[in-house]
Amino acid sequence: MHTLSVQTPSHQYPIFIGQNLFAQADELLQPYLTKKTAIITNETIAPLYLKSFQTALDKLGIAHFSIILPDGEEHKNWQTLNLIFDGLMQNRAERKTTLIALGGGVIGDMVGFAAATYQRGAPFIQVPTTLLSQVDSSVGGKTAINHPWVKT
Numbered sequence: 001m002h003t004l005s006v007q008t009p010s011h012q013y014p015i016f017i018g019q020n021l022f023a024q025a026d027e028l029l030q031p032y033l034t035k036k037t038a039i040i041t042n043e044t045i046a047p048l049y050l051k052s053f054q055t056a057l058d059k060l061g062i063a064h065f066s067i068i069l070p071d072g073e074e075h076k077n078w079q080t081l082n083l084i085f086d087g088l089m090q091n092r093a094e095r096k097t098t099l100i101a102l103g104g105g106v107i108g109d110m111v112g113f114a115a116a117t118y119q120r121g122a123p124f125i126q127v128p129t130t131l132l133s134q135v136d137s138s139v140g141g142k143t144a145i146n147h148p149w150v151k152t
């Protein structure tokens, strides 16, 4: 496994690169998790990887809940963003609840945008599951959703 350290003007965060890192999710995530965690993913990815994340958080004794969104670029919009906020509020997420984006670039963009705005900013971890999201959209901290007239 390779670890890169990214230094921003105010923060520092790691990027872990390697094969089958899901198997080490508990030990890799532990230093960065708060008391409560929201795993946000979509209906395609949930059957593949959600259980292993839930098991890792159970192992660490971290309270968690999951929000499963519809799959597709056409859902990268305000309506789906509001589903994230609905799920966070229904589960009494606080400002210190960590949001994990488990998925490709669409999930990463939406969850990043939600984390930047929920209660003025919540901790955020990206678990990119497509090549594009691993090498591009999860890096650099830019996130956005689409407007009905424009794709961002």
Ligand SMILES: NC(=O)c1ccc[n+]([C@@H]2O[C@H](COP(=O)([O-])OP(=O)(O)OC[C@H]3O[C@@H](n4cnc5c(N)ncnc54)[C@H](O)[C@@H]3O)[C@@H](O)[C@H]2O)c1
Residues within 6 Å of the ligand: 042, 044, 045, 048, 071, 072, 073, 076, 103, 104, 105, 106, 107, 109, 129, 130, 131, 132, 133, 136, 137, 138, 139, 140, 142, 143, 144, 152
């Ligand atoms: N923020 C940025 O800097 C940035 C940069 C580049 C792209 N993007 C955005 O990223 C999005 C495209 O990302 P993408 O190509 O990852 O598309 P995506 O997130 O739509 O994923 C593509 C498909 O693969 C599925 N999938 C994801 N992981 C999987 C896995 N491991 N196994 C099986 N299926 C899986 C998804 O459910 C989806 O159906 C666009 O919305 C684009 O605007 C953002």
